[in-house]
Amino acid sequence: MSEAMAESAPDARVDINELPGRGFLNVRLDPRDKHAVKSAEQVLGQAMPLVANTYSSGTHRVYWLGPDEWLIETDAENAAALSGELGEALADFNVAINDVSGGHVAQRLSGPESRTVLAKGCTIDLHPREFGPGQCARTALARATVLLAAGSEPDSYTIIAARSFTDYLRHWLTHAAKK
Amino acid sequence: MLLIECPWCGPRAETEFSYGGEAGIVRPLDPDALSDEEWADYLFYRANPRGAHRELWNHAHGCRRWFGVERDTVSYRIAGSFRLGPAGSETGKGANTERDD
Known part of the structure; x- marks a missing residue:
């Protein structure tokens, strides 16, 4: 990401970095089916977040996307194997598991001004009291659909968006950080 | 700008x-x-009423689910949102927490 760093003003106080080597799985299942949820959790080794707008951290990150939809962020090299393991464990349930690694890119936004910069293009309340560690939201950032997650450190965010929006978002964030 | 409550x-x-x-x-x-x-x-x-109107909205940039909103077409005031069940069985906000599919 030397290009992004070159674009950042030296006093921007915001860092934008693409997270390399991330893989993504989209999982659809009915959360009322406790056995399906448990089977998925056994494979993942961590909780499937059932509360809206939250994610669980562990070996992977599991983001809540909707009432029956999740996004699993894992190592790119592990995505296909994990997809296979989940498919096997959930074969008897009504589920859909799709490897969407190719279509998504994760970027990390950090630095003391990151919340101010995000707030320029995002309508949700980003104050840590409302949007703290463990919380995520699929929302619009500068009119692009993104999955925004608050990191465990203050003023650090993960932005997962469609690959085709990545350059646009990076340019927008870089520009927003300058003013 | 309207503040719309997505049921999810x-x-x-x-x-x-x-x-x-x-x-x-x-x-x-x-x-x-x-x-x-x-x-x-x-x-x-369509009814196109002046006043209370029950209408469909999609949370396109969020969870992508369809749900219902009751909005006043004159004041734009939103009385509440509701989840959609099977046809004809719309339930009030919060009542239909389990999906019926």
């Missing part, structure tokens, strides 16, 4: 949503039995 994600700005027209339009079970007038009424004619 909570209150979000209007720009995250797309509008889907009047709620509660039920497709006729036997379209062949309808007259042209009745079919046209189902396809094209």
Whole structure:
């Protein structure tokens, strides 16, 4: 990401970095089916977040996307194997598991001004009291659909968006950080 | 800007949503039995009330789910949102927490 760093003003106080080597799985299942949820959790080794707008951290990150939809962020090299393991464990349930690694890119936004910069293009309340560690939201950032997650450190965010929006978002964030 | 409460994600700005027209339009079970007038009424004619209006919204930038909103077409005040169940069984906000599919 030397290009992004070159674009950042030296006093921007915001860092934008693409997270390399991330893989993504989209999982659809009915959360009322406790056995399906448990089977998925056994494979993942961590909780499937059932509360809206939250994610669980562990070996992977599991983001809540909707009432029956999740996004699993894992190592790119592990995505296909994990997809296979989940498919096997959930074969008897009504589920859909799709490897969407190719279509998504994760970027990390950090630095003391990151919340101010995000707030320029995002309508949700980003104050840590409302949007703290463990919380995520699929929302619009500068009119692009993104999955925004608050990191465990203050003023650090993960932005997962469609690959085709990545350059646009990076340019927008870089520009927003300058003013 | 309207603040619309998504039944799953909570209150979000209007720009995250797309509008889907009047709620509660039920497709006729036997379209062949309808007259042209009745079919046209189902396809094209809507109540367009002045005042309380139950309408469909989609949380396009969020959880991507369809849900219902009751909005006053004069004041734009939103009385509440509701989840959609099977046709004709719309339930009040919070009542239909388990999906019926």
